[in-house]
Amino acid sequence: MAPHSCNRSRAVALAFATAGVASTHAFAPSAFAGSKMSARHSRRSAGCMDMKYRVAVVGGGPSGACAAEIFAQYGDVETVIFERKMDNAKPCGGAIPLCMVDEFKLPETLIDRKVRRMKMISPTNREVDIGDTLKPNEYIGMVRREILDGYLRERAIEFGATPINGLVTNIEVPEGHNGKYKIVYQNYDGAKKVGTKEEMEVDLIVGADGANSRVAKAMDAGEYNYAIAFQERIRVNDEQMKVYEELAEMYVGDDVSPDFYGWVFPKYDHVAVGTGTVINRPAIQEYQKAMRARAGAKIEGGKIIKIEAHPIPEHYRPRRVVGRMVLVGDAAGYVTKCSGEGIYFAAKSGRMAAEEIVALMKANNGALPTESQIKDTYIAKYDKAYKPTYIVLDLLQRVFYSNNGAREAFVEMCDSEYVQKVTFDSYLYKKVQGNNPVEDIKLLFGTIGSLIRGAATAPPDRPFSNPVESLKRL
Numbered sequence: 250m251a252p253h254s255c256n257r258s259r260a261v262a263l264a265f266a267t268a269g270v271a272s273t274h275a276f277a278p279s280a281f282a283g284s285k286m287s288a289r290h291s292r293r294s295a296g297c298m299d300m301k302y303r304v305a306v307v308g309g310g311p312s313g314a315c316a317a318e319i320f321a322q323y324g325d326v327e328t329v330i331f332e333r334k335m336d337n338a339k340p341c342g343g344a345i346p347l348c349m350v351d352e353f354k355l356p357e358t359l360i361d362r363k364v365r366r367m368k369m370i371s372p373t374n375r376e377v378d379i380g381d382t383l384k385p386n387e388y389i390g391m392v393r394r395e396i397l398d399g400y401l402r403e404r405a406i407e408f409g410a411t412p413i414n415g416l417v418t419n420i421e422v423p424e425g426h427n428g429k430y431k432i433v434y435q436n437y438d439g440a441k442k443v444g445t446k447e448e449m450e451v452d453l454i455v456g457a458d459g460a461n462s463r464v465a466k467a468m469d470a471g472e473y474n475y476a477i478a479f480q481e482r483i484r485v486n487d488e489q490m491k492v493y494e495e496l497a498e499m500y501v502g503d504d505v506s507p508d509f510y511g512w513v514f515p516k517y518d519h520v521a522v523g524t525g526t527v528i529n530r531p532a533i534q535e536y537q538k539a540m541r542a543r544a545g546a547k548i549e550g551g552k553i554i555k556i557e558a559h560p561i562p563e564h565y566r567p568r569r570v571v572g573r574m575v576l577v578g579d580a581a582g583y584v585t586k587c588s589g590e591g592i593y594f595a596a597k598s599g600r601m602a603a604e605e606i607v608a609l610m611k612a613n614n615g616a617l618p619t620e621s622q623i624k625d626t627y628i629a630k631y632d633k634a635y636k637p638t639y640i641v642l643d644l645l646q647r648v649f650y651s652n653n654g655a656r657e658a659f660v661e662m663c664d665s666e667y668v669q670k671v672t673f674d675s676y677l678y679k680k681v682q683g684n685n686p687v688e689d690i691k692l693l694f695g696t697i698g699s700l701i702r703g704a705a706t707a708p709p710d711r712p713f714s715n716p717v718e719s720l721k722r723l
């Protein structure tokens with residue numbers, strides 16, 4: 250295949266890198282870069298005229314940035330990262346597990362707040378504090394996505410990925426996936442308000458473009474069901490902010506969500522208050538109103554500085570690899586039920602997919618990998634590592650978020666030290682925990698007791714305002 254000409258893209262890359270470094274000041278590429286960072290300069294100056302293949306990463310969130318970073322370091326492919334909005338603030342609670350900080354070498358300056366206490370609040374407003382089992386150095390990280398995403402994307406650019414400020418509008422797939430893919434996009438480079446239609450031929454595409462993925466559509470990846478999540482960022486006064494310094498709150502009850510939870514998460518100088526639902530999406534505003542009411546005096550008088558909403562995938566797409574088109578992150582459907590967590594899985598899947606593709610290319614003497622090779626590596630390894638987590642959390646959501654009695658039981662159970670330890674360890678370190686048979690049996694009986702008590706004390710759920718929605722689950 251013909252080598253790609255990339256003088257123009259390199260000029261754009263350098264312009265973005267310069268602008269980005271200026272805007273991410275406090276987050277200059279960290280220890281992660283280390284000695285590799287000098288390699289990137291020589292790689293970039295070696296020129297992409299010599300490179301045989303071009304990889305397009307569509308989407309510059311955590312999944313796209315973490316994929317692009319790996320391809321860029323490989324050096325034998327030209328890596329292009331398309332992002333429709335370079336200062337995008339993805340609607341998100343921004344909670345990340347501790348293991349992500351080390352694994353992705355995130356500087357601590359990215360973390361707005363270190364949450365060491367969670368308050369679980371039941372339908373009858375019973376409060377249970379959890380966090381006593383945490384060690385002094387353990388915490389849940391709270392980030393603003395505009396900061397995290399900017400940092401990760403900048404790091405990929407520093408390693409040599411070429412950024413394009415463009416909205417991908419169409420992807421032309423060659424017959425049988427033989428030959429090059431054509432990406433059609435609106436280019437907004439140079440802070441243009443109106444995009445210019447452009448096209449680019451590429452050899453492999455990573456779809457990291459989130460829940461409304463165009464790449465998924467182009468490769469006929471199939472649909473997934475989704476929740477709608479709504480969030481308001483609220484600037485509260487100093488006294489109110491003090492309450493949330495190291496505290497996050499989780500509210501359950503059919504008033505705040507019929508199948509999920511509402512949250513108050515602390516950020517740098519404000520709190521994020523939100524909720525989500527899959528089975529009654531049209532009522533999301535009502536649930537948000539109830540969330541504000543439940544948080545009450547703790548956020549009263551606060552100024553809403555941002556309102557945001559976005560779909561959250563409920564499960565994997567039916568197809569995650571077709572030809573040389575590969576989905577990662579939300580585009581693939583990697584958000585856990587019950588906790589609604591997706592940032593870590595996005596970053597991890599992006600990195601894992603890219604690492605496996607690079608390893609295949611090295612093993613193939615530089616040739617592009619086939620669909621089955623990618624499935625046998627990236628997909629097989631991802632599922633081996635994380636499918637049990639998705640299954641367990643799906644089950645927990647079905648059992649404990651289904652009615653007020655079960656939600657009441659869920660909060661009561663969180664009082665158990667064993668439950669707290671298992672929950673935190675599973676979340677912070679991304680491993681399904683629970684290997685103490687005696688405690689597990691006690692937990693089983695405790696759960697039954699809690700469910701019976703919860704059913705007796707909690708108010709019954711009200712009927713949905715839109716029962717038709719609940720039938721739409723895929």
Ligand SMILES: Cc1cc2nc3c(=O)[nH]c(=O)nc-3n(C[C@H](O)[C@H](O)[C@H](O)COP(=O)(O)OP(=O)(O)OC[C@H]3O[C@@H](n4cnc5c(N)ncnc54)[C@H](O)[C@@H]3O)c2cc1C
Nearest residue numbers: 308310311312333341342343344417459578579591592595
């Ligand atoms: C309200 C809410 C709260 C959440 N809270 C949490 C939480 O606290 N913790 C957690 O772990 N997860 C949370 N999630 C889930 C989390 O936000 C996602 O799982 C995560 O953002 C997925 O990352 P991604 O890189 O796959 O996709 P995204 O973050 O969605 O990134 C996709 C990127 O692609 C770009 N893009 C999209 N289409 C195109 C196109 N056609 N052309 C060019 N660029 C394109 C977008 O601008 C975006 O930057 C929450 C989600 C919501 C909606």
